[in-house]
Amino acid sequence: MSVNKEIKRVTTRTVQEMKLRGEKVSMLTAYDYSLATIVDDAGVDIILVGDSASNVMAGHETTLPITLDQMIYHAASVVRAAKRALVVVDLPFGSYQGNSKEALNSAIRIMKEAGAHAVKIEGGVEIAESVTRILTAGIPVMGHLGLTPQSIYKFGTYTVRAKEEAEAQKLREDAAKLQELGCFGVVLEKIPAQLAKEVTESLSIPTIGIGAGQHCDGQVLVIHDMLGINKGFKPRFLRQYASLYDVMNDAIKSYVSDVKSSDFPNEKEQY
Ligand SMILES: Nc1nc(=O)c2c([nH]1)NC[C@@H]1CN(c3ccc(C(=O)N[C@@H](CCC(=O)O)C(=O)O)cc3)CN21
Ligand SMILES: CC(C)C(=O)C(=O)O
Ligand SMILES: [Mg+2]
Numbered sequence: 001m002s003v004n005k006e007i008k009r010v011t012t013r014t015v016q017e018m019k020l021r022g023e024k025v026s027m028l029t030a031y032d033y034s035l036a037t038i039v040d041d042a043g044v045d046i047i048l049v050g051d052s053a054s055n056v057m058a059g060h061e062t063t064l065p066i067t068l069d070q071m072i073y074h075a076a077s078v079v080r081a082a083k084r085a086l087v088v089v090d091l092p093f094g095s096y097q098g099n100s101k102e103a104l105n106s107a108i109r110i111m112k113e114a115g116a117h118a119v120k121i122e123g124g125v126e127i128a129e130s131v132t133r134i135l136t137a138g139i140p141v142m143g144h145l146g147l148t149p150q151s152i153y154k155f156g157t158y159t160v161r162a163k164e165e166a167e168a169q170k171l172r173e174d175a176a177k178l179q180e181l182g183c184f185g186v187v188l189e190k191i192p193a194q195l196a197k198e199v200t201e202s203l204s205i206p207t208i209g210i211g212a213g214q215h216c217d218g219q220v221l222v223i224h225d226m227l228g229i230n231k232g233f234k235p236r237f238l239r240q241y242a243s244l245y246d247v248m249n250d251a252i253k254s255y256v257s258d259v260k261s262s263d264f265p266n267e268k269e270q271y
Helices: 012-021 033-041 070-083 098-115 125-136 149-155 166-180 193-202 244-261
Strands: 024-031 046-049 086-090 118-122 141-146 185-189 207-211 218-221
Touching: 012 024, 012 185, 024 141, 033 046, 046 070, 046 185, 046 218, 070 098, 098 118, 098 125, 118 125, 118 149, 125 141, 125 244, 141 166, 149 166, 166 185, 166 193, 185 193, 193 207
Parallel strands: 024 046, 024 218, 046 086, 086 118, 118 141, 141 185, 185 207, 207 218
Antiparallel strands: none
8 A cells, every 4th residue: 555654544444443542534525636635735534536526626516427537537636646645436426326347347447547545335225236346346435325416316405314214214224234244434414413423323434424413433525615615505514614715716816917917927027
């Protein structure tokens, strides 16, 4: 794995040990080399190359349009930047739902062509065969339950999931199944904090929450959301740590103004 002697690489085992120690796991998305460098350097444990790239990078309404080739392009860029973080890559919509062979082939392409360390896959018992097949090939798998954006057209909304007992019970069973199959962790998205607490306490693998409350073993956010680059998106679960939209907008306005006024470039900025 890591050949760098100064920086100790986070592994799937590391994050499982963190749960045992009671140390929270930090996870953020990144989709390109520059931002991934900043994220890695800041000490984030896991970088997720999320299919949210479909929204954030490509401007699509949903995560459905992004392709496996596009995910691999983003992932390869992130892997080149990540010296310490564990790099997990989403299997995009349409790259695994067909059958377990398709799922395995997609996971292998992500590992081989991008150099990723693990894959993440949305769903529970219904994808058990695919998860098993990927794990059997030696590829670590992270689960994703609750609000699963690739199924948005089945649900119709991005509201909180598993508020009803039947859906909560299905989620408990799905989480137990993913652990039993050998997943190294599971993302819990937009579910009641009490349910996330129960699931977290019942599992030995870490739960990483987004809109799933304070009891999860770790937290994940989309980097553009938490940096305030993505101005329109402000759900309740999001804490915005900067307002980079404004910072960048001001800088760009200054540049435009300096070009227009012939202030840029000056004598020192030319040859
Ligand atoms: N930029 C970005 N951030 C994300 O967190 C994210 C993506 N993209 N794309 C993929 C999924 C989709 N996710 C989402 C999408 C919407 C809400 C949401 O809560 N939206 C609104 C309306 C919810 C409702 O209909 O009640 C909100 O204000 O809460 C949450 C997570 C999380 N992921
Ligand atoms: C929101 C996180 C968990 C995700 O799956 C993504 O960024 O695609
Ligand atoms: Mg995703």
